[in-house]
Amino acid sequence: MKKILATSMLSLALASAAYAEPVKIGVITTLSGGGAGLGIDMRDAFTLAMKQSGNKDIELVIEDDAQKPEIAVQLAEKMIQSDKVDLLTGIIWSNLAMAVVPNTVAQDIIYLSPNAGPSALAGANCNANYFNVAYQNDNFHEAMGQYANKDYKKTFILAPNYPAGKDALTGFKRFYKGELAGEVYTQVGQTDYAAEIAQIRDSGADSVFFFLPGGMGISFMKQYAQSGVKTPVMGPGFSFDQDVLGAIGDAALGVKNSATWSKDLDNDANKKFVEAFKTEYKRLPSIYAAQSWDTANLILAALSKASVKDKEAFKAALKAADFKSVRGKFVFNNNNHPIQNVYVREVVKEDGVLTNKIVATAFEDHKDAYADKCKM
Amino acid sequence: MIARETIINLVLAVILLAVPLIAMAFGEPFYVTLSTRVAILALAAVGLNIALGLGGLVSFGHAAFFGIGGYAAGILATHAFNAEPMLFGFEGTTSMPWIWLIALTVCGLVALPIGAISLRTSGVYFIMITLAFAQMIYYFAISWPAYGGEDGLSLSVRNSFPLINTAKPLPFFLICYALLLLAMGLFALIRGSRFGAALQTARQNDTRLAAVGIAPFNIRLIAFIISAMVTGLAGALFADLNRFASPSMLSWHMSGELIVLIILGGKGRLFGPLAGAMLYVLFEYTLGGITERWQFFLGLILLGVVLFARGGLLGLLAGKARHG
């Protein structure tokens, strides 16, 4: 039955040039467990963008991966084989993306990443079916390394002992020219950083750069603020975004962090987005929301140009990136990763709510370091 | 008269085989994938059931072997794919039988020292020391950069089996199904053997066994090693199913899930793991489709089973177990 329906739709689509055929988009994201906050922001922004577009032909299949790679893989199989989705998107975490993306694109299904950008998918293993609408994992850290050159000579750096953590410190070191006061890899999921803070105190560092996503970063910042160590900290925007600022509290005030987006970025698309998100959900959007809003709008823009059933034309339409990004200028590089500005933000308090404002531009039209290895 | 349990067992085995065949006929390959998942999880639980159901050894660390099996498949395939030799000049391979053999061997070799140390303890201590060993391996896998660390290891294509196209869902399911039946045959064989009798006696009464001149320690150690090897084999298949091996296969949640499967189906029963795996995957799949709070309801169901349905699904359907 389903099959007959699908074929008739296909013939219909081929016959009409208006591309008003139904489009099915699979969204796999984290909606339960400790990391659910990020996935919920992703989903909320995505569905809101689709709703506002008024496009009635789009059907979303949204499922929870519980932040477990094997569940994500199973959901991807289900969406491809059973729901027969045209596009997949939604994954927040690098390790889940690594589980799902290679097999998805190998089956000639287009995947659009709204957040993770592992280096393994950006270089030699890049794929024409894989579009990263967010960033390559190193980008935020590279920007912070670049910006640190201005003020600092001796930085202490730390990250969790896993691939994204190593990518982070590698990214920072790629552009940072000063000396390192120490380089520490912490345990994944660690909640107490007293031992590391003691080493920072002892190291004579003039600054600290850390990448500790989620609860790890909250714990680190709260403990750091109370430790009596006055060395300034900086980090990628993930540790200072809207989802975690409330939990860190005033300890985050004044901290510099890098990101490709901020709520106060001055462009029409962004103003519209922030306003719409605030009205609908009564909270400020995070960077995850912004990126998935862009992902949704990129899809919508491509759909207006080409049929999703015509894979090559649709990919070309995606690659053209002819949409109004909330990040301003947005272009895809040869490896389907963005070329975009990376900003430095500072945590401030507005109307009693902690948020970020842009204080500098670390990179203009920044490309990732792996694009050269990509043969596309 | 055939026992009621035997009929139910047959029905379960037929259902698991029929679902993918029917699904294929209707062009719904996803249900084949789901059934393959059931078969593999059941295989892993059959392995654990040798230690837990027959020997009374509550291992809370069998995820270690599940993960090692998975990594064996992942590592061998990666080396073969990239055509780079491994340590000591061994070549990688993408042939399933070889991978299974290596996964079985490695799991056996790892289970030997873990078992030898853990079996010095008993009761809660045994539960906890097996957990400790699994955690050690888990943290090692997360922070070991060579094979992907926390990102895990992707297999570019599913490994191959002579004369069978494993890339297609149905043939791969049939391989897993056959291995599951083989493992259940092994379980039945052990249970009926003198070794199995000694193992079950050791569970109930150490001294009686020692009195007839059999060392309970050796019996348990052998059972623990066999159990680990079967679970490891399932791990290798699981990596092939997902085309992916990751540290989450080694996490303590995985160990917990394997125990859940056995209890859900019925502890110590031949078909307990299969019944449990079918039920678990069904819950996970249907509840996950209904609500994002599915873990809450899964918890309630599990609690209900432990409190009110002590024999698990098979206990409900087939009555009290004849074997302990």
Add this chain to the structure above:
Amino acid sequence: MSTALLIEQLLNGLQLGVMLFLMAAGLTLIFGVMGLINLAHGSLYMIGAFACAVVASATGSFWLGLIASLAAAAAAGAIMEVVVIRRLYDRDHLDQVLATFALILIFSEGSRWIFGSFPLYLDIPPLLQGAVSLPGGGQYQLYRLAIIAVGVAVALGLYLLISRTRLGMRIRAGESDREMIAALGIDIQTLYTIVFALGAALAGLAGALVGALQSVQVGMGEPVLILAFVVIVIGGIGSIKGALIGAILVGLIDTMGRFLLPKTLALILPAAQAGMVGGALASMLIYIVMALILAFRPRGLFAA
């Protein structure tokens, strides 16, 4: 490496140990008296932290939050005991593991249902903000010293409770011979509920105290739970003294391992690599120690 740094790290190890003791004491007490293995102990820790964060942000007082955390965790513990746990005492460990595993799922998803998916905010009370000077020129966070003090007080209190009071006498009796106390006409069900609530309250206290230092979020109890199990197994299940010594041992080994292993390896390896390998070894260290201890003392250091 300065003396100040070494002292600071020793204090850090001690503080982690004391916090683990609050968790482990309840676990070991519950096992000793009722023979029950409770995986959901980490959920009680989480409940304590959430209760403290919610009440503190509503009233503006951390101290009220702290009281709320004790009350909420004790109440949750008592309800859990009466509704579920009571049915598990005469079951084997397997059923207990499974039932309490199910409780973890229920509590974690349940709290997310009630409190939402974003981490909550809980700050250190103004009285305990900041750092104090240490001899040798170092500084140490005042709040962490306070946690150490609370832990020592709890250890002392438990000792007095168990050795000097009527309730303590019954607990000791329950540990050695369950039939006997029933024969003595003691209401054993009430005793069990009280012991369980007491253990729960200690876990809730630990959650609230630590919640001010880290992120209050769903799943925060699980890593601590595993560590607490390591502690009681090293110490000998059922022994409060073992839990105390095991906790401090684990706290010190974990902290010193994280601190010293990379430094030691840096003598023979490049810095970045030493950091990675050292970090990996450090995260495995306490499990290695636990396996070693059990290999030589299969019932822990102070078996009851």
